[in-house]
Amino acid sequence: MTTKRILSGMQPTSQLHLGNYLGALKNWVTLQEEGSECLYCVVDLHAVTVAYDADRLAQATREIAAAYIAAGVDPAKSSIFVQSAVPGHSQLMWLLATMTQMGKLERMTQFKDKAGKDKERAGLGLFAYPVLMAADILIYNATHVPVGDDQKQHLELSRDIAATFNTRYGTEHFIQPDPYIMGAATRVMSLRDGTQKMSKSAESDMSRINLIDDADMIAKKIRKAKTDPASLPETTAGLEGRPEAANLVTIYAALSGQSKDAVLQAFGGKEFSVFKPALVDLAVAHLAPITARMNDLLGDVSEIDNILRRGADKANEMAAPMVDETYKIMGFWR
Numbered sequence: 001m002t003t004k005r006i007l008s009g010m011q012p013t014s015q016l017h018l019g020n021y022l023g024a025l026k027n028w029v030t031l032q033e034e035g036s037e038c039l040y041c042v043v044d045l046h047a048v049t050v051a052y053d054a055d056r057l058a059q060a061t062r063e064i065a066a067a068y069i070a071a072g073v074d075p076a077k078s079s080i081f082v083q084s085a086v087p088g089h090s091q092l093m094w095l096l097a098t099m100t101q102m103g104k105l106e107r108m109t110q111f112k113d114k115a116g117k118d119k120e121r122a123g124l125g126l127f128a129y130p131v132l133m134a135a136d137i138l139i140y141n142a143t144h145v146p147v148g149d150d151q152k153q154h155l156e157l158s159r160d161i162a163a164t165f166n167t168r169y170g171t172e173h174f175i176q177p178d179p180y181i182m183g184a185a186t187r188v189m190s191l192r193d194g195t196q197k198m199s200k201s202a203e204s205d206m207s208r209i210n211l212i213d214d215a216d217m218i219a220k221k222i223r224k225a226k227t228d229p230a231s232l233p234e235t236t237a238g239l240e241g242r243p244e245a246a247n248l249v250t251i252y253a254a255l256s257g258q259s260k261d262a263v264l265q266a267f268g269g270k271e272f273s274v275f276k277p278a279l280v281d282l283a284v285a286h287l288a289p290i291t292a293r294m295n296d297l298l299g300d301v302s303e304i305d306n307i308l309r310r311g312a313d314k315a316n317e318m319a320a321p322m323v324d325e326t327y328k329i330m331g332f333w334r
């Protein structure tokens with residue numbers, strides 16, 4: 001049996017929310033506990049492709065690392081590191097950029113969303129973002145990449161770039177990574193609009209539950225979450241056309257580790273006035289220890305910095321020979 005090598009990352013753009021947690025981070029811990037070799041990265045180079053606060057970047061990076069650890073990523077089992085501390089990512093990105101078609105990058109929905117109407121003014125970094133992401137993954141020959149549903153298209157491009165390289169140079173140098181889109185909540189939706197993804201960039205903070213929210217804030221956000229007037233259905237088929245109800249049931253299922261059917265067996269026929277308080281209790285019980293641990297860790301950043309340094313040493317040990325080998329295959333003087 002070949003062991004899995006897992007790589008994933010999150011941007012230090014702002015606080016992590018429940019979507020990041022249920023769609024990705026919670027699954028990272030599951031994979032670590034299964035004994036896979038895991039590399040978890042804070043992708044700071046990706047975060048500067050949009051307007052950002054330079055004075056906050058280093059601290060935001062530590063906060064994301066603290067969230068990883070607080071959620072259960074164990075630095076003794078998994079490598080936790082910062083992307084910019086491993087120069088190989090940017091080096092490999094350049095090489096891969098030479099074999100990535102602009103047409104493919106133009107089709108990336110995240111680019112279209114982030115660039116907005118005025119594509120001419122979007123930065124090259126934003127455009128090339130998926131190539132850097134491919135480099136993040138291919139540099140470790142990761143076999144599996146646990147992400148939320150929104151990253152599927154980027155993963156397909158990473159596979160495509162790996163295949164292009166292998167074909168062009170007649171080699172098996174890069175493994176084509178598989179996306180790992182796991183769990184009940186692969187796409188957590190906004191609490192204000194069940195048709196929109198829960199996101200860091202949404203204007204209203206009431207649309208998301210942040211990992212740093214305290215119990216009162218979580219309760220307030222769930223109480224005010226948009227719903228419809230009907231009671232909860234008995235089966236998942238009854239969630240059809242009810243995006244807000246479907247979202248809250250999905251969140252409950254993911255937090256409790258139950259199926260949606262099981263949740264509806266318990267709450268089918270009940271009003272939201274019954275379901276919401278139960279969801280508040282579940283969310284608070286699940287998230288409060290994570291928030292507390294995060295705050296604890298951030299009280300002494302030297303511990304986080306040491307973990308990140310050790311993680312970068314390990315990552316560099318793996319990445320540097322891979323970049324070197326890539327140069328050699330491409331015919332560079334060495």
Ligand code: TYM
Binds near residue numbers: 010019133
């Ligand atoms: P980022 O920082 O936007 O999001 C981090 C992770 O959270 C998932 N996610 C969600 N999952 C479910 N529901 C949601 N509403 C939701 N919002 C976000 C994302 O799918 C992601 O898994 N491009 C990546 C970062 C990246 C990366 C990589 C990931 C850079 N290099 C290499 C994996 C491997 C991103 O923007 O994630």
